[in-house]
Amino acid sequence: MARDWEAVLSTWAQPPSDTELEKAANAERVIRKALDASNALGARSISVFTQGSYANRTNVRQDSDVDICVLCTDSLFSDYTLAPGLTDAETGLSPASYEYARYRHEVEDALVSYLRPGVTRGNKAFDVHSNTYRLDADVVACFEFRQYQRNADHSITYATGTAFLPDVGLRVHNWPQQNYDNGVRKNDASGRCYKPAVRILKRLKNEMAELGYQSASTTSSFLLESMLYNLPNDAFQEASWIKTLRRLLAELNAQLASNDLASSMVEVNELKYLFRGAQPWTLAGIQSFVVDAWQYHHNL
Numbered sequence: 001m002a003r004d005w006e007a008v009l010s011t012w013a014q015p016p017s018d019t020e021l022e023k024a025a026n027a028e029r030v031i032r033k034a035l036d037a038s039n040a041l042g043a044r045s046i047s048v049f050t051q052g053s054y055a056n057r058t059n060v061r062q063d064s065d066v067d068i069c070v071l072c073t074d075s076l077f078s079d080y081t082l083a084p085g086l087t088d089a090e091t092g093l094s095p096a097s098y099e100y101a102r103y104r105h106e107v108e109d110a111l112v113s114y115l116r117p118g119v120t121r122g123n124k125a126f127d128v129h130s131n132t133y134r135l136d137a138d139v140v141a142c143f144e145f146r147q148y149q150r151n152a153d154h155s156i157t158y159a160t161g162t163a164f165l166p167d168v169g170l171r172v173h174n175w176p177q178q179n180y181d182n183g184v185r186k187n188d189a190s191g192r193c194y195k196p197a198v199r200i201l202k203r204l205k206n207e208m209a210e211l212g213y214q215s216a217s218t219t220s221s222f223l224l225e226s227m228l229y230n231l232p233n234d235a236f237q238e239a240s241w242i243k244t245l246r247r248l249l250a251e252l253n254a255q256l257a258s259n260d261l262a263s264s265m266v267e268v269n270e271l272k273y274l275f276r277g278a279q280p281w282t283l284a285g286i287q288s289f290v291v292d293a294w295q296y297h298h299n300l
Contacts, residue, residue, distance in 0.1 A: 006241055010241055027128065031068050041107070046072050048069070050068055051067050068139045070142065075103070078093060145160070191237045194229070197244060225268060228248060253291070253294070262283055
Protein backbone atom coordinates (compact mmCIF):
# COMPACT_ATOMS: atom_id res chain seq x y z
CA MET A 1 0.00 0.00 0.00
CA ALA A 2 1.36 3.38 -1.02
CA ARG A 3 2.34 5.68 1.81
CA ASP A 4 0.02 8.62 2.46
CA TRP A 5 2.70 11.25 2.11
CA GLU A 6 0.34 14.18 2.65
CA ALA A 7 -0.71 12.84 6.05
CA VAL A 8 2.90 12.11 6.99
CA LEU A 9 4.15 15.55 5.95
CA SER A 10 1.26 17.29 7.71
CA THR A 11 2.33 15.58 10.93
CA TRP A 12 5.99 16.39 10.38
CA ALA A 13 5.16 20.07 9.80
CA GLN A 14 3.70 20.50 13.29
CA PRO A 15 5.60 22.63 15.83
CA PRO A 16 7.05 21.12 19.02
CA SER A 17 4.56 20.22 21.72
CA ASP A 18 3.94 22.40 24.77
CA THR A 19 5.45 19.66 26.94
CA GLU A 20 8.67 19.63 24.92
CA LEU A 21 8.93 23.42 25.02
CA GLU A 22 8.37 23.42 28.77
CA LYS A 23 11.17 20.88 29.25
CA ALA A 24 13.46 23.09 27.16
CA ALA A 25 12.49 26.10 29.28
CA ASN A 26 13.19 24.10 32.44
CA ALA A 27 16.69 23.31 31.18
CA GLU A 28 17.38 27.00 30.60
CA ARG A 29 15.94 27.83 34.03
CA VAL A 30 18.17 25.41 35.94
CA ILE A 31 21.28 26.66 34.11
CA ARG A 32 20.43 30.20 35.16
CA LYS A 33 19.98 29.08 38.78
CA ALA A 34 23.36 27.35 38.74
CA LEU A 35 25.10 30.51 37.53
CA ASP A 36 23.22 32.72 39.98
CA ALA A 37 24.53 30.55 42.80
CA SER A 38 28.16 31.12 41.76
CA ASN A 39 30.18 33.61 43.79
CA ALA A 40 32.79 33.84 41.03
CA LEU A 41 30.22 34.82 38.39
CA GLY A 42 28.05 37.01 40.59
CA ALA A 43 29.73 40.26 39.55
CA ARG A 44 29.82 39.40 35.85
CA SER A 45 27.45 40.65 33.15
CA ILE A 46 25.97 37.36 32.00
CA SER A 47 22.83 36.44 30.09
CA VAL A 48 21.45 32.94 29.56
CA PHE A 49 19.29 32.09 26.55
CA THR A 50 18.21 29.22 24.36
CA GLN A 51 19.54 29.30 20.80
CA GLY A 52 19.42 27.08 17.74
CA SER A 53 16.45 24.99 16.64
CA TYR A 54 14.52 25.23 19.93
CA ALA A 55 14.74 29.02 19.99
CA ASN A 56 13.81 29.18 16.30
CA ARG A 57 10.98 26.63 16.66
CA THR A 58 12.44 24.47 13.91
CA ASN A 59 13.32 21.55 16.16
CA VAL A 60 11.96 18.07 15.53
CA ARG A 61 11.60 15.03 17.74
CA GLN A 62 15.14 13.79 17.13
CA ASP A 63 16.56 17.16 18.31
CA SER A 64 16.77 15.90 21.89
CA ASP A 65 19.36 18.44 23.07
CA VAL A 66 18.56 22.09 23.66
CA ASP A 67 21.40 24.54 22.95
CA ILE A 68 21.89 27.13 25.69
CA CYS A 69 24.27 30.06 25.44
CA VAL A 70 25.84 31.55 28.56
CA LEU A 71 27.01 34.92 27.26
CA CYS A 72 29.42 37.17 29.13
CA THR A 73 29.80 40.73 27.85
CA ASP A 74 32.58 41.79 30.25
CA SER A 75 35.07 40.73 27.56
CA LEU A 76 34.77 40.25 23.83
CA PHE A 77 36.40 38.73 20.77
CA SER A 78 36.83 40.92 17.68
CA ASP A 79 37.62 40.33 14.02
CA TYR A 80 38.98 42.89 11.56
CA THR A 81 39.08 40.67 8.45
CA LEU A 82 36.45 42.81 6.69
CA ALA A 83 38.13 46.02 7.83
CA PRO A 84 41.77 45.77 6.67
CA GLY A 85 44.10 48.04 8.60
CA LEU A 86 41.69 48.68 11.45
CA THR A 87 43.31 48.72 14.89
CA ASP A 88 42.19 48.46 18.50
CA ALA A 89 43.09 52.11 18.93
CA GLU A 90 40.45 53.06 16.34
CA THR A 91 37.74 50.86 17.86
CA GLY A 92 38.56 51.76 21.46
CA LEU A 93 39.22 48.16 22.46
CA SER A 94 41.89 47.18 24.95
CA PRO A 95 43.34 43.84 26.09
CA ALA A 96 40.86 41.88 28.19
CA SER A 97 41.45 41.61 31.92
CA TYR A 98 38.98 38.71 32.13
CA GLU A 99 40.24 35.90 29.93
CA TYR A 100 38.10 33.28 28.26
CA ALA A 101 39.85 30.27 29.81
CA ARG A 102 39.08 31.57 33.30
CA TYR A 103 35.46 32.29 32.35
CA ARG A 104 34.86 28.80 30.96
CA HIS A 105 36.41 27.27 34.07
CA GLU A 106 34.12 29.34 36.31
CA VAL A 107 31.04 28.33 34.30
CA GLU A 108 32.08 24.69 34.65
CA ASP A 109 32.53 25.07 38.41
CA ALA A 110 29.09 26.68 38.72
CA LEU A 111 27.36 23.91 36.76
CA VAL A 112 29.15 21.08 38.56
CA SER A 113 28.57 22.58 42.01
CA TYR A 114 24.85 22.99 41.41
CA LEU A 115 24.10 19.91 39.28
CA ARG A 116 26.72 17.32 40.26
CA PRO A 117 27.02 14.65 38.90
CA GLY A 118 24.87 15.56 35.90
CA VAL A 119 27.48 17.60 34.00
CA THR A 120 30.04 16.42 31.44
CA ARG A 121 32.62 18.70 29.84
CA GLY A 122 32.89 18.34 26.07
CA ASN A 123 35.25 19.96 23.60
CA LYS A 124 32.80 22.76 22.83
CA ALA A 125 29.97 22.56 25.35
CA PHE A 126 29.01 21.27 28.77
CA ASP A 127 26.46 18.47 28.60
CA VAL A 128 23.87 18.97 31.32
CA HIS A 129 22.06 15.67 31.46
CA SER A 130 18.29 15.42 31.21
CA ASN A 131 15.81 14.20 33.81
CA THR A 132 12.05 13.79 33.94
CA TYR A 133 11.31 17.51 33.77
CA ARG A 134 14.07 18.95 31.56
CA LEU A 135 15.79 18.15 28.28
CA ASP A 136 19.44 17.32 27.86
CA ALA A 137 21.25 20.64 27.36
CA ASP A 138 24.43 21.62 25.52
CA VAL A 139 25.68 24.67 27.42
CA VAL A 140 28.20 26.90 25.65
CA ALA A 141 30.17 29.57 27.53
CA CYS A 142 30.52 32.51 25.13
CA PHE A 143 31.99 35.98 24.94
CA GLU A 144 30.47 38.71 22.81
CA PHE A 145 31.85 38.73 19.27
CA ARG A 146 32.20 41.78 17.03
CA GLN A 147 32.86 41.45 13.31
CA TYR A 148 34.02 44.83 12.09
CA GLN A 149 33.54 46.05 8.54
CA ARG A 150 34.90 49.02 6.61
CA ASN A 151 32.09 50.40 4.42
CA ALA A 152 32.20 52.08 1.01
CA ASP A 153 31.93 55.50 2.66
CA HIS A 154 34.92 54.55 4.88
CA SER A 155 32.77 54.33 8.00
CA ILE A 156 33.29 51.45 10.40
CA THR A 157 30.42 49.28 11.62
CA TYR A 158 30.23 45.88 13.28
CA ALA A 159 27.85 42.94 13.59
CA THR A 160 27.42 41.46 17.06
CA GLY A 161 27.37 37.73 17.68
CA THR A 162 28.83 35.21 20.11
CA ALA A 163 32.10 33.28 20.10
CA PHE A 164 33.90 30.65 22.14
CA LEU A 165 37.15 28.72 22.19
CA PRO A 166 36.83 24.91 22.17
CA ASP A 167 39.36 22.89 24.12
CA VAL A 168 40.75 21.75 20.76
CA GLY A 169 40.27 23.70 17.55
CA LEU A 170 39.73 27.22 16.28
CA ARG A 171 37.44 29.90 17.67
CA VAL A 172 33.78 29.34 16.80
CA HIS A 173 31.45 32.23 15.89
CA ASN A 174 27.65 32.17 16.00
CA TRP A 175 24.90 34.64 15.20
CA PRO A 176 21.89 33.57 17.31
CA GLN A 177 19.96 36.85 17.20
CA GLN A 178 20.35 37.25 13.44
CA ASN A 179 19.33 33.62 12.90
CA TYR A 180 16.20 34.15 14.98
CA ASP A 181 15.18 37.51 13.50
CA ASN A 182 15.72 36.47 9.87
CA GLY A 183 13.92 33.17 10.41
CA VAL A 184 10.88 34.99 11.77
CA ARG A 185 10.85 37.37 8.80
CA LYS A 186 11.19 34.50 6.32
CA ASN A 187 8.39 32.59 7.99
CA ASP A 188 6.07 35.61 7.81
CA ALA A 189 7.03 36.37 4.19
CA SER A 190 6.35 32.76 3.13
CA GLY A 191 2.84 32.69 4.56
CA ARG A 192 4.14 31.06 7.77
CA CYS A 193 5.23 28.01 5.79
CA TYR A 194 9.04 28.30 6.01
CA LYS A 195 9.43 26.83 9.50
CA PRO A 196 6.97 23.95 8.91
CA ALA A 197 8.87 23.16 5.70
CA VAL A 198 12.16 23.12 7.63
CA ARG A 199 10.67 20.66 10.11
CA ILE A 200 9.44 18.46 7.24
CA LEU A 201 12.84 18.34 5.56
CA LYS A 202 14.59 17.62 8.87
CA ARG A 203 12.22 14.74 9.62
CA LEU A 204 12.73 13.38 6.10
CA LYS A 205 16.51 13.58 6.58
CA ASN A 206 16.32 11.81 9.94
CA GLU A 207 14.13 9.01 8.58
CA MET A 208 16.49 8.49 5.64
CA ALA A 209 19.51 8.45 7.99
CA GLU A 210 17.85 5.76 10.11
CA LEU A 211 17.44 3.67 6.95
CA GLY A 212 21.11 3.94 6.07
CA TYR A 213 21.27 6.84 3.59
CA GLN A 214 24.82 8.18 3.94
CA SER A 215 23.93 11.52 2.36
CA ALA A 216 21.29 12.07 5.05
CA SER A 217 23.59 11.03 7.90
CA THR A 218 26.19 13.62 6.89
CA THR A 219 23.77 16.49 6.20
CA SER A 220 23.57 19.22 8.84
CA SER A 221 20.12 20.28 10.02
CA PHE A 222 21.28 23.91 10.08
CA LEU A 223 22.43 23.57 6.48
CA LEU A 224 18.93 22.43 5.48
CA GLU A 225 17.39 25.35 7.35
CA SER A 226 19.74 27.77 5.63
CA MET A 227 19.28 26.32 2.14
CA LEU A 228 15.50 26.67 2.40
CA TYR A 229 16.01 30.24 3.59
CA ASN A 230 17.50 31.06 0.16
CA LEU A 231 14.47 29.85 -1.82
CA PRO A 232 11.69 32.14 -3.11
CA ASN A 233 8.77 32.67 -0.75
CA ASP A 234 6.17 31.37 -3.19
CA ALA A 235 7.95 27.99 -3.29
CA PHE A 236 6.59 27.33 0.21
CA GLN A 237 2.98 27.97 -0.70
CA GLU A 238 1.92 25.16 -3.03
CA ALA A 239 -1.56 23.64 -2.63
CA SER A 240 -0.36 20.69 -0.48
CA TRP A 241 2.66 19.70 1.55
CA ILE A 242 3.70 17.01 -0.93
CA LYS A 243 3.62 19.57 -3.77
CA THR A 244 5.53 22.01 -1.58
CA LEU A 245 8.20 19.41 -0.76
CA ARG A 246 8.65 18.57 -4.45
CA ARG A 247 8.84 22.24 -5.38
CA LEU A 248 11.43 22.90 -2.70
CA LEU A 249 13.58 19.93 -3.70
CA ALA A 250 13.39 20.96 -7.36
CA GLU A 251 14.35 24.56 -6.48
CA LEU A 252 17.27 23.32 -4.38
CA ASN A 253 18.48 21.04 -7.14
CA ALA A 254 18.43 23.91 -9.64
CA GLN A 255 20.24 26.35 -7.36
CA LEU A 256 22.90 23.85 -6.33
CA ALA A 257 23.56 22.93 -9.97
CA SER A 258 24.42 26.54 -10.78
CA ASN A 259 27.84 27.65 -9.51
CA ASP A 260 26.73 31.28 -9.45
CA LEU A 261 23.54 30.59 -7.51
CA ALA A 262 25.15 28.12 -5.11
CA SER A 263 28.03 30.49 -4.31
CA SER A 264 25.55 33.25 -3.43
CA MET A 265 23.55 31.14 -0.92
CA VAL A 266 23.87 32.37 2.66
CA GLU A 267 23.24 31.10 6.15
CA VAL A 268 20.02 32.26 7.82
CA ASN A 269 22.01 35.00 9.58
CA GLU A 270 23.03 36.44 6.16
CA LEU A 271 26.55 36.97 7.50
CA LYS A 272 28.20 33.84 6.09
CA TYR A 273 28.03 32.14 2.71
CA LEU A 274 27.05 28.47 2.68
CA PHE A 275 29.62 27.31 0.14
CA ARG A 276 32.50 29.71 0.47
CA GLY A 277 35.43 29.43 2.84
CA ALA A 278 35.70 26.79 5.55
CA GLN A 279 32.39 25.07 6.30
CA PRO A 280 31.67 21.63 7.82
CA TRP A 281 29.82 20.51 4.66
CA THR A 282 30.37 20.32 0.92
CA LEU A 283 28.32 21.27 -2.11
CA ALA A 284 28.65 17.75 -3.52
CA GLY A 285 27.41 16.25 -0.26
CA ILE A 286 24.21 18.27 -0.13
CA GLN A 287 23.59 17.73 -3.84
CA SER A 288 23.63 13.99 -3.14
CA PHE A 289 21.11 14.40 -0.34
CA VAL A 290 18.69 16.40 -2.50
CA VAL A 291 18.78 13.73 -5.21
CA ASP A 292 18.36 10.94 -2.65
CA ALA A 293 15.47 12.76 -0.97
CA TRP A 294 13.67 13.17 -4.30
CA GLN A 295 14.04 9.49 -5.14
CA TYR A 296 13.19 8.34 -1.61
CA HIS A 297 9.80 10.01 -1.35
CA HIS A 298 8.90 8.94 -4.92
CA ASN A 299 9.75 5.29 -4.30
CA LEU A 300 7.48 4.79 -1.28
